[in-house]
Amino acid sequence: MTPRPRPGGRLVRSYVVTDGRARPTRNTLDLITLLTAADDLPPTGLTPEKRRVTELCRHGALSLGEVAGHLALPVSVTKVLVADLMDSGHIVTRTPSPGFRNPFEQGERPSAVRRFDAGILQEVIDGLRARL
Incomplete structure (x- = not known):
């Protein structure tokens, strides 16, 4: 095709x-x-x-x-x-x-993402929702 x-x-x-x-x-x-x-x-x-x-x-x-x-x-x-x-x-x-250190490039497990600030992630989610 x-x-x-x-x-x-x-x-x-x-x-x-x-x-x-x-x-x-x-x-x-x-x-x-x-x-x-x-x-x-x-x-x-x-x-x-x-x-x-x-x-x-x-x-x-x-x-x-x-x-x-x-x-x-x-x-x-x-x-x-x-x-x-x-x-x-x-x-x-x-x-x-x-x-900044990307845990996925260091061969770490995805659980390493928990080290990121949850507040920042929530602000990003709220900002994205506001744009939709």
């Missing part, structure tokens, strides 16, 4: 977007890596997808997962694009905060 093209868009295969590469040039990116656009480099010579990443990150830091969502691309493809933009100096990355 052939997938229907999205309204207002064309279907571009992931390997075309990444120039046939399946892995990023860096292994330091995860879903919560924060991305910001470098102010001093114009987006000339970038592919449309890479240009869109820089445009998204120009107004403030976004996580890699958020950028993938905005682009409607798989995270693996977005990692390749972001790594290329880091190599060219168009994107700067940082971790969310110096003390």
